[in-house]
Amino acid sequence: MRADSEPCTSAGECLLTTLPAELIASIFSYLAPDDLSHMAETCRVLYRHATEDRLWRTHVQANVPGQKVTSAYPFASFRELYSAHNPHWFVAKYKLWFSDTGLPGRIVLTRYDQRRGCIEGYQLLANNTNSSFHTWHAHGDTIISGFSPKVKLHLDSPALHLPAHPTQTEDVLVFPVHQEATDAANGDASGASSGKPHGQDGQAQRENDFQSEILMHPSAPNRLQSSFVYARCLSPDDIAERSGRRFPYSHVWPPPAIPSPRRVLGAGLERPTSLRDQDRAQSRREVYDRAFRLHKWLQMHDFEEYIPSPNILTGDFQSQLDLAIRRTAQLPRRITLGEEVSTFATLDPAQYTPTPTKPFRGIWVGDYGAHGCEFLWLHQPDDDPADAFNPERGVGESDAAYAARKRDAAVYRGRLEAVKLTGDANVPRGEYSFVVDDLGEGGLVRVETEAPFEGARVVKSRGHIANNGFSNDTYVDAELFLVSPDVLAHNWLALGHISYFHRVDIDSLIVPN
Structure with missing residues (x-):
């Protein structure tokens, strides 16, 4: 029942509303955010208790380590703020994330910026300010390297940015180029031109009110785009089978050397052309709060500008180019190139x-x-x-x-x-x-x-x-x-x-x- 509907008729719910307000408030202080949302849908009395902003401030604070949250900006209430970053508050909560990017990998530290109401992550870097060497004659002329590390964050360019008002991605194409070309060659451009994200029905995704991919930098220069992607877990049998193999363990992440109750499929050392639907969380229930992916790609807004001018080609070359242009006309005006996917995991x-x-x-x-x-x-x-x-x-x-x-x-x-x-x-x-x-x-x-x-x-x-x-x-x-x-x-x-x-x-x- 909606909060503005008639009072509930359930005996249990009515009994709860007869309790003293102080007792109801005390009970509600132990409820999780999802439980509070459900209680708010029962009746007007419980709605007032479940939307009490002090409760939601507590839930926001529980996901922001190291600092006291004093403002719900840019929202009017902490309930709205919590909803804006649900279900990815875990990104700020666990603060340290390490990736499977190539052999070196990288570390990103995440934090909540209450001045802007966003969650950001910056790469952790270090350099040695003491490169001296000296010989330790006491034990076989061993060489000792001087080491005075300076550890900092790369604040000039955030690796991750989850805004207070996430940008919709339904009009962003993240299909691999070869798939788009195949569809166009077969005379079927409906999936791309209709704006259906990742081959899914857009209306169904809106009804579910869940996006598996959030555009992070919609105004990024040089057509470089990036997005945040929710991950879901591998099955226990799949984890056991992959972890028993040699490096890179069929791309299971985190790898076996790092204890973790659950694991996801990483991008590994390969450069995938796209994210597979079966690797994404398809609903809030499937979101794994100890892993996520960052997806980067080059966004082409006008494919034809990359085709040579027709007047420089003749004969058979000209006819082949005409055919290519006719097929290209069926493609959407936005095409992705150079996709790169990194998978991040965390430690408690x-x-x-x-x-x-x-x-x-x-x-x-x-x-x-x-x-x-x-x-x-x-x-x-x-x-x-x-x-x-x-x-x-x-x-x-x-x-x-x-x-x-x-x-x-x-x-x-x-x-x-x-x-x-x-x-x-x-x-x-x-x-x-x-x-x-x-x-x-x-x-x-x-x-x-x-x-x-x-x-x-x-x-x-x-x-x-x-x-x-x-x-x-x-x-x-x-x-x-x-x-x-x-x-x-x-x-x-x-x-x-x-x-x-x-x-x-x-x-x-x-x-x-």
């Missing part, structure tokens, strides 16, 4: 937030020499309770000494995995960079006594190396220096080289200035 913030017993968990930036700076996710997967690691107290051991040893037993334990979120031509994104099998006594090599790593715990590591194109990959012996919870150093023993890793503070980058 809890997966990269350090804890007292997992201090190395987080997002890091590392020095990879000629490849430049690369971003990694350091994961401590073992979830054994800390109280399971209680060493026996030594005879005559002081309280302070025992407390320190007990603390170390809780911290230095289990496995440490460094997974590349961005990679290079040798070891690409989504693969392990190095792995420590045991941070505890089983992996301890020594406590370093020589500067500049004096006092650092040194543990056995396995460094991942490969030839160009991630061929012939293997693991080599290495050592990891646990300098501090924010600084690590990795000694590639076979290469005689030590490189640094620094923690990245994601939260400091996601609040607009």
Whole structure:
């Protein structure tokens, strides 16, 4: 029943309206946005409670980490603001997204800009401001690379822009050119000329009030267009079958090295000519909130301007050109070329937030020499309770000494995995960079006594190396220096080289200035 209809007649609904207003307000504060919308359609009394703006402000705030939302601009209410970005609030909520773009991949940090009411994403970049080298004579003349990374966002050009008022895409052609040409050659241009998006019935899509693709930069220069595309999950059987293959794992994303309850089909290393309908979310119910795609293409507004002038061709060439022009006349005036699709996935913030017993968990930036700076996710997967690691107290051991040893037993334990979120031509994104099998006594090599790593715990590591194109990959012996919870150093023993890793503070980058 609509909100402006007669009061509801359901016994349960009427009983609810007889409760005190304060109790109804308290109950409604626990309801999800969809539940509030449904309650607002029952009767006038519940409509007033369900549209209370303080409730909707709470739901907006739950999707905007790192800053306090104080305005519903450019809307009159937080309910309208929430509706404008539904169902893609998850883009701002999870804030860190990594893609399958080529072998290097890329990271985009997303944030909500309440000055304009939009959600934007910017590529995360880093450069090394200290390129010095020096020799560490204490351990076999090992070369140590200086590393002082400067991490920033590429604010000049947003990689993602979801406006407060999304642009309709029904008149934007995203068919591959070869499909349009085939339809025209067969005398069937109805699908393109009717404005039906992606071969679907436009009226049906409007009735569903859901667009699988949102145009992000309708006024972009140089005819370069881009759109945001909702993704849907692969089936569990499909995920298991693909993840069991070798790299690139039949383009499953995120890749197997990154734990995720559900996965989608990525674009991988290929350049697809179009997005397949079966890879898109076809309804709000199918939208997966841990992945999305960015679709880029070159928009041609006048195909004939790219055809040579007829007066420069004669004979058979002229007749072939006339035929081409007659066929082209049946095509729409907008044609897409050079399509590129990138698939993004995220990590739950809890997966990269350090804890007292997992201090190395987080997002890091590392020095990879000629490849430049690369971003990694350091994961401590073992979830054994800390109280399971209680060493026996030594005879005559002081309280302070025992407390320190007990603390170390809780911290230095289990496995440490460094997974590349961005990679290079040798070891690409989504693969392990190095792995420590045991941070505890089983992996301890020594406590370093020589500067500049004096006092650092040194543990056995396995460094991942490969030839160009991630061929012939293997693991080599290495050592990891646990300098501090924010600084690590990795000694590639076979290469005689030590490189640094620094923690990245994601939260400091996601609040607009």
